[in-house]
Amino acid sequence: MDPLTRAETLQILSFMGVEIPKNTKLPGDLLDKRLQDALNAAQNRDNLPITPPLDPETTKKWPVRLNPPERESLRKKVWRGSMEEAQNIIHARETLGEYRRGLFQDPFWDLRQTMMNLGDDIDKGLKWLTIEDPDHQLFSINVRLLPTLQIDFGTPGIVVLYRAFNRATVLEAIKWIQNQGALHGVNKPGLNRTIISASPLEAKLILKLLEVNSKLLSPHYNPPRDSFEEEFKVSILLPIGPLGFSDLGRLSNDPGCAVCGKERKSRCSQCQSVSYCSVACQKADWPTHKQTCRSLKGGRWCTIPFRVCPPGEGGQPKPRSTRLDVNHPQPWTDADRTWPHEDDPPPPNIHGDKAFLVKMQAPLVVWAYPAFLVYDRQHSFGEVFFSAQDGLEVYAEFMEEVQGPRGGYRGGKMYRWARRTGERELTVCLDKEPTTEIKW
Template sequence: MEPLTRSEHIKILASMGVEIPANTKIPDDDLEKRLRAALDAAQEKSRFITPLNHQALPQWPLKEAGVLDTSSKPLLQAVSRGNWQEAVHNHARGSRTSELFVDPFMDLRQTIMSLANVLDNGLTWCTIQDPEQEKSAINIRVLELDEKTPAMVLLYRSHTRPNAMEGARWVQQQVDQNPKSLGGLGLNISATQLEQKLLLKLLSMNAKLLPVNFEVKKQRGEEHYRASVLLPIGPLGPEAIGKLNSKTGCVICGKAASQRCGQCQSVSYCGADCQRADWREHKRTCRSLKGGRWVKAHFRAVAPGMEGMHTVFINRYSNMSRTEDLLKNTIPPSDPSTAEPPANLHGERLFLVKLQVGIVGLGRDTIMVYDRQRSFGNVYIVRADDEKTFAELVLEMMGPRGGYGGVKMYRWARRLSDWEFSICIDREPEADIKW
């Protein structure tokens, strides 16, 4: 199967929440690096040692040839990943799953869950094939499972029309070797060609998780099959989305930036050519800031009454599948006056912030502020520090430019000092907010 094209890289990254301008001049190898980094983050590969200790992976408990013991926790449950935003969306649709063949990254996740369901039903193999069943397919046979990760060690091979008969013979061989009745179980998992390309990219990357001396006893017809690993894969968290969307250079080509937009200072370019190329996309944001009213807001590192306490922050991108993600505690200093100033990765540049006022109790006197990258964590604008500015911000949230139930809004900001922002209070960003 042909590798992913440039436009397909951009489409997949967009489906994962990574914003790449359609007219970007970013080199192909940079897009490749971003996709690899996004897939690594979606699998939480930083949690694992590379290569995996293959010897520590338990053998599948076989009752009979080709049939798995499924008495333990269902694999489908173990590999399922999701966040609060997806849960709300699926609930509104009256379904536990998302639409198929619309979002390539979501389709990939659905396929991995479908494979887990096949294994839960007692079989060790399946075929992933295009919906029309006439263009391409990937044959997979699972060898081992790490029940804690869970990491599925497998053999796979891609088939297209020229070698379709080889793939068909392999399928027939699997059917003949499995004494368990298939009983109508769907062993053909539907996947678009784009999704199959993405899966092959993932498997190629994950082959490095296996030791270099990894050996497997291949069956007849599996001489050209490759070994790899599938890990649970889920939506990117806010930290990963922020990091992958951060602009370290020219917004168009990624090269070292030597100038900013003269009107709003919010984007950087390597030169006039890229600035002209981006104007069609950037002009809405740029013009939205013209004539805006800016207010100075002092902020604190700790909300009043929370000094020395554990705190938990959950947003729509928080992972619902890992309890520890929801219990990541931070311990603010007991004395806020001794707190170190939050990091300033933006310098003098403009950046978007989310401002959210508390709903009950002391929270009504506090506005939490953070950026997409969470570069300075969560900081707080407090009513007692400047009642007039605080009231203006809350009033703007409740007005027609606020939205979100009158409790939060997105605005452009600039860091003035260690403990001060300048916020464009009356200009709603034109950009599509995805965090």
């Protein structure tokens, strides 16, 4: 198959939640690196005990699932989700009685479903499979499943031999399928071939992921090959899930020009929220930026102080459910289990004087403290709080806003533009809803 085009790379990054302008002038190699970094983050690579090169022959193998009722399935172990997805599923089941999401609409979501199918095939004892377009006409990725590794107590690593075929090489693909059927018993119960359907874009994404992950394995690892596998490559697949807040912020953030990434020389005079290297880039970005610009212009900005912990909770145990990042490393540290002390240093300002989106979570009934939870998508704040104790009149205005027609989410939370104006202070555009798509 042909490699991902520039437009397809941008499309996949968008589905992953990474915001890069469609008219970006970022060089192709930097755009490709952004996708590689996004795939690594989606696999939680930085928090896994993997030190390349990994030798599958000496690495501990994942336990074989001999008795399904007594051992959790690999299908479940390869799934990674987020709290937002769980809430969407619960809400759909409450209103519709089921949760459905269409195939071939989001290649990143489809990739995660394919990973579950792989886990299910391994649970069933299958040795090989093919990934094909729905009409079985355009392409095929033939895969032989090698031993699954135990990366850590909850993370399997599926080692595979694979090769992509197209119409020109379809006869070679068929010979391999026939040979696998003869070797592994195509008609034996539990060993029949699985065909996983994929869109062309998902197939390209799968091949990109396999290419990225092949670097994890030792170049000296050369598993035994069956007939017709001379040109097959070896790689490893890890559980893959949605990007966490900090990863989304890091991958979406560009310290330079909003269009091309070069050194910034000027800001948008209307909203001061984006920077450019030239007038040409500013004009090129206007169709994308104008909604944000207009949503900031003329808004009422309110200055609020913030705390690094809920009122009276400094140094106290913190419920685990407050952690917001999907890929938080394990095991948890003492700092993760307790709130900071009230006099601890405030979080650093990574935004400068640039406007950025914050989520403001209204206090729940079960909370013992009246305070908004505030954080940005980069999670650069950690979790900070705007308490009623620090300005009852302004706090009441924020509560009225979140519960009003511009609030939403059943009065539970709202998104607003903000700027950092002090070490422990924000100014928030209270009465203007962001008109940009919220990818949180």
